[in-house]
Amino acid sequence: GAVVSQHPSWVICKSGTSVKIECRSLDFQATTMFWYRQFPKQSLMLMATSNEGSKATYEQGVEKDKFLINHASLTLSTLTVTSAHPEDSSFYICSASQDRNSPLHFGNGTRLTVT
């Protein structure tokens, strides 16, 4: 079955630094990947749609200069949290699908803690 790998699974960083999270589709090509954010005991909120070879599409209220998304190949999308602050601490999950008719598969998520 389709596998999405996300790395790292958890990261702790100091306030003001940047953190990069990788999302890879291991056995399929994904022209589109999605980045979600989940606060404790809450649902998943879409942050942005990552498009291979073009700019990401950000949801309303998400700062594109703070959450940089790069989708340089058909199997890799990265999310960089720039100048991280404690309020950026959250669980970040990526997802991708092989095609429009296939369900979305999720990475294992990244727990980010900013101190």
Place this chain on the structure above:
Amino acid sequence: AQTVTQSQPEMSVQEAETVTLSCTYDTSESDYYLFWYKQPPSRQMILVIRQEAYKQQNATENRFSVNFQKAAKSFSLKISDSQLGDAAMYFCAYRSAWGAQKLVFGQGTRLTINP
């Protein structure tokens, strides 16, 4: 914009009994997909079941089945013979058949299985 509502923040059921989780959604589209995802404490998102809106037959996956009422915009999940491993957060999700492939999630229902 599409919205998904899960009105039951928490549900509990005795082991081996049956439980139904509710989900309603709002959309003006006629063609779409509906999903139930399970999120155990590991926070991995696991696809439980999927329903295509154009199919009248309710989807079934072993002990999991749905009651899809398109006119009422209702999509409930029935878990039969509940097992301890079914304990998790359950999210109902909507996805357009055309345009953006992003998932829109409900608020989630925390399911507890009592031994």
